[in-house]
Amino acid sequence: MRRLAWPLRKDDTHKSRNGPNFFPLLHGGFVICSIQILFLISMRDQRTNIFWILRSYPSTIHLEGGFRCRCFELPYLQIPDEALPYCTKMKDEVILLDYWSSSYAMRVKIALAEKGVDYECLEENLPDKSPLLLQSNPIHRTVPTLVHNGKPICESLIIVSYIDEVWHDKFPLLPSDPHQKSQALFWADYIDKKIYSVARRILWGKGEDQKMANKELIEGLIKLEGELGNKRYFGGESVSFVDVALVPITCWFYTMETCGNFSIEAECPKLVSWAKRCVDERESIAKTLPHPQKLYDYYTDLLRRLDPK
Amino acid sequence: MRRLAWPLRKDDTHKSRNGPNFFPLLHGGFVICSIQILFLISMRDQRTNIFWILRSYPSTIHLEGGFRCRCFELPYLQIPDEALPYCTKMKDEVILLDYWSSSYAMRVKIALAEKGVDYECLEENLPDKSPLLLQSNPIHRTVPTLVHNGKPICESLIIVSYIDEVWHDKFPLLPSDPHQKSQALFWADYIDKKIYSVARRILWGKGEDQKMANKELIEGLIKLEGELGNKRYFGGESVSFVDVALVPITCWFYTMETCGNFSIEAECPKLVSWAKRCVDERESIAKTLPHPQKLYDYYTDLLRRLDPK
Numbered sequence: 001m002r003r004l005a006w007p008l009r010k011d012d013t014h015k016s017r018n019g020p021n022f023f024p025l026l027h028g029g030f031v032i033c034s035i036q037i038l039f040l041i042s043m044r045d046q047r048t049n050i051f052w053i054l055r056s057y058p059s060t061i062h063l064e065g066g067f068r069c070r071c072f073e074l075p076y077l078q079i080p081d082e083a084l085p086y087c088t089k090m091k092d093e094v095i096l097l098d099y100w101s102s103s104y105a106m107r108v109k110i111a112l113a114e115k116g117v118d119y120e121c122l123e124e125n126l127p128d129k130s131p132l133l134l135q136s137n138p139i140h141r142t143v144p145t146l147v148h149n150g151k152p153i154c155e156s157l158i159i160v161s162y163i164d165e166v167w168h169d170k171f172p173l174l175p176s177d178p179h180q181k182s183q184a185l186f187w188a189d190y191i192d193k194k195i196y197s198v199a200r201r202i203l204w205g206k207g208e209d210q211k212m213a214n215k216e217l218i219e220g221l222i223k224l225e226g227e228l229g230n231k232r233y234f235g236g237e238s239v240s241f242v243d244v245a246l247v248p249i250t251c252w253f254y255t256m257e258t259c260g261n262f263s264i265e266a267e268c269p270k271l272v273s274w275a276k277r278c279v280d281e282r283e284s285i286a287k288t289l290p291h292p293q294k295l296y297d298y299y300t301d302l303l304r305r306l307d308p309k
Numbered sequence: 310m311r312r313l314a315w316p317l318r319k320d321d322t323h324k325s326r327n328g329p330n331f332f333p334l335l336h337g338g339f340v341i342c343s344i345q346i347l348f349l350i351s352m353r354d355q356r357t358n359i360f361w362i363l364r365s366y367p368s369t370i371h372l373e374g375g376f377r378c379r380c381f382e383l384p385y386l387q388i389p390d391e392a393l394p395y396c397t398k399m400k401d402e403v404i405l406l407d408y409w410s411s412s413y414a415m416r417v418k419i420a421l422a423e424k425g426v427d428y429e430c431l432e433e434n435l436p437d438k439s440p441l442l443l444q445s446n447p448i449h450r451t452v453p454t455l456v457h458n459g460k461p462i463c464e465s466l467i468i469v470s471y472i473d474e475v476w477h478d479k480f481p482l483l484p485s486d487p488h489q490k491s492q493a494l495f496w497a498d499y500i501d502k503k504i505y506s507v508a509r510r511i512l513w514g515k516g517e518d519q520k521m522a523n524k525e526l527i528e529g530l531i532k533l534e535g536e537l538g539n540k541r542y543f544g545g546e547s548v549s550f551v552d553v554a555l556v557p558i559t560c561w562f563y564t565m566e567t568c569g570n571f572s573i574e575a576e577c578p579k580l581v582s583w584a585k586r587c588v589d590e591r592e593s594i595a596k597t598l599p600h601p602q603k604l605y606d607y608y609t610d611l612l613r614r615l616d617p618k
Binding site: 139148151153154155158159161162165166178179181182185186189190223 | 448460463467487490491494498
């Protein structure tokens, strides 16, 4: 049995490859090709009580051969193995709304690469954001935003969790044990609050607050170094959720050190070794992280343009 | 088959009810009462390859009847249904480190109440925190902290997710569909960033920033009102993760309105109706939220003591 998502929508009819009267019954990437198969699935699926659902959603859909059938909405449906050959595998449509220097967006790119998910990467023009971004992420209007089969997911850590859950067969990022998972989520949240937001103050802050942020960054990194301990990665022997959460900010270390006139390596040598190991050993990370010098040049150029004196 | 946690520890021997030679083989709340049952489970559990694990952890444990057996660590073990009658149900030990006025802690109390989990609530003295809090939450040292069978979980939203996953049979809070779950997590994160942290600035901030925070709170609540729409709860017909995340701050509305001289009900009438509905219809919420006047008195008293003029 496969547990698959069910993104059935009334306006999907025009997308059918089999003519306007065929409604593509989508099961998270599968198209159910005939009403017979639909009923085979329905009858087998006693747990979700599908006939009750069939009766309770009264919109009507048109099927191949002039059949009519009541439309229903159901987040999940069990497809029995014997029905799978009759279901056509559809390609997932995955779009990432990106900006190359965003460490938040890099998290998503690393996760997608580790999962082997093909996706379209659309670079945003931040002063003039795309209609797709404004429509998919109306609340924050930020990158990264992922659009999976037309559905938007926002906020980088939530996106990485989503990717881990949807493409769970390959390269798990979060542990399945609830306590271990809570620990990984705790450290990822810590990284957001005590590293990423502090990095922002180092790069764009001023005066006393900027100096204080330098100190807070080192304090935060020292705590993370303690959590890393003697492990190769935060996940132990392999890259995990916490590694994916933290590693993208490390390509900004050079810029932060140069601005703040301090050395992260002197304070946190083990953490810097870990960051190098991530880049050396994981192609997903090496290919995603821009060169530190490129980020530094971009940053100084931006500063000059914002404050031309 | 039941999937159960395995908190086996070497120093557990002394806790046995069956004499010092019996090692309580714990499976997340179950005690395995004989080595025969252990092997029944082991032999059935081909997926976790238990014999390999038995061989690879060389510490020795003593079993009832003089048996000796190698000790092993394993986060999860499948217990076949026919073995369950031979396993004694153990009571979970759940401790909440709490402070009565903390809206973050109220989230956890509502979730535990909805799940029907018995727990011990230990009120912290915030100026002199308990050793258990300092040891369980060494990074943030904040309430709420949950300690479940000796294992700490920190940060309120992470705790509520954990509770939802561990006690998943009753009153689900997060949807199982990955996309719907990502939306719930998005709004809970929004509530943390745009409501709770802004509320803190209204209560403890000063001057211009405090005035700005009043405005930001209303803006945030209006967006949440849009998300609520015409639904009874954020979760639709029943209380969900987003409701549990938001409702505890509403008992502070009266204090915030009085300090900031503005009316939340005038700006967000639907949201205030929703908050009333939560208290009227859910005993878990009515019993958890302190009376707004009590919080106001506590707040004004605290302000007087912090700034006695």
